[in-house]
Amino acid sequence: MRVVVEGVTKRYGEGTGPAVEALAGVDVTVEAEEFLALLGPSGCGKSTLLNMIAGLLRPTAGAIHFEGALPAGRPPTAMVFQEFALFPWRTVRGNVEFGLEEAGRPRAERARIVREMIDLIGLAGFEEKYPHQLSGGMRQRVGIARALAVDPAVLLMDEPFSALDAQTRQLMQEELVALWERTRKTIVYVTHNIQEAVYLADRVVVLSRRPGRVLDVVEVPLGRPRAEAVHGEPAFVRTVERIWALIKGQAREALQEAVR
Numbered sequence: 249m250r251v252v253v254e255g256v257t258k259r260y261g262e263g264t265g266p267a268v269e270a271l272a273g274v275d276v277t278v279e280a281e282e283f284l285a286l287l288g289p290s291g292c293g294k295s296t297l298l299n300m301i302a303g304l305l306r307p308t309a310g311a312i313h314f315e316g317a318l319p320a321g322r323p324p325t326a327m328v329f330q331e332f333a334l335f336p337w338r339t340v341r342g343n344v345e346f347g348l349e350e351a352g353r354p355r356a357e358r359a360r361i362v363r364e365m366i367d368l369i370g371l372a373g374f375e376e377k378y379p380h381q382l383s384g385g386m387r388q389r390v391g392i393a394r395a396l397a398v399d400p401a402v403l404l405m406d407e408p409f410s411a412l413d414a415q416t417r418q419l420m421q422e423e424l425v426a427l428w429e430r431t432r433k434t435i436v437y438v439t440h441n442i443q444e445a446v447y448l449a450d451r452v453v454v455l456s457r458r459p460g461r462v463l464d465v466v467e468v469p470l471g472r473p474r475a476e477a478v479h480g481e482p483a484f485v486r487t488v489e490r491i492w493a494l495i496k497g498q499a500r501e502a503l504q505e506a507v508r
């Protein structure tokens with residue numbers, strides 16, 4: 249399914265004091281089966297945009313619509329949140345099963361899907377563990393499995409690996425690339441890490457500082473499958489440099505404001 253974000257502006261707190269403009273006139277199209285990264289500095293409205301695509305928030309102006317048929321029983325979107333978004337009172341199995349229960353799927357079907365998902369994310373043997381018994385990387389895998397279990401048309405991921413240490417993050421990125429290459433799920437992936445965006449995505453939407461506007465949409469000229477070694481390829485380095493050039497001035501301004 250395609251997602252079309254058209255002229256979307258979001259202001260928070262209108263009428264209750266000074267309003268905060270999070271996003272201003274954002275146009276973005278997410279193509280079916282595309283891995284799209286949304287890159288921008290902290291506070292530029294990335295989560296806001298993702299929440300609007302998920303239908304959890306409404307734009308102040310503009311519109312978001314989905315194009316293409318949605319098979320019966322499948323939700324348009326599912327979200328992988330930042331850390332700590334699992335239900336602590338549910339086991340790995342219970343977390344992965346959650347959306348399927350909500351959707352009223354029969355027990356046998358739920359059990360089959362949960363088994364598939366747990367295999368997919370490599371957590372076989374951990375089904376009965378609770379989130380506090382898992383490492384950060386494992387928890388995020390459960391978050392991904394929980395979102396994938398309901399087979400959404402579009403998977404929304406909000407900085408899913410930002411709380412992980414660098415090595416685990418690298419491994420999780422590799423797993424996600426492999427998973428995406430297998431499933432070709434449409435993904436919108438929010439990050440403020442340029443290397444991560446370029447490594448994972450087909451295209452990178454670069455947002456400005458708040459209020460977030462689209463500075464540019466950068467095509468990633470790297471083939472698939474992608475292995476860790478692409479980090480050293482000239483095309484990778486050039487793309488990272490190109491994006492950095494786009495946002496460098498903004499990062500400098502933010503730093504100057506912070507020390508003022």
Ligand SMILES: Nc1ncnc2c1ncn2[C@@H]1O[C@H](COP(=O)(O)OP(=O)(O)OP(=O)(O)O)[C@@H](O)[C@H]1O
Nearest residue numbers: 260261268270289290291292293294295296297458
């Ligand atoms: N519920 C809200 N009420 C008022 N202001 C909000 C609300 N949610 C977000 N904001 C403000 O809107 C702006 C954008 O927030 P948002 O969380 O979308 O940014 P972000 O790009 O996801 O940032 P980060 O990278 O830090 O997660 C910020 O200035 C934030 O303070």
Ligand SMILES: [Mg+2]
Nearest residue numbers: 294295296406
């Ligand atoms: Mg955010």
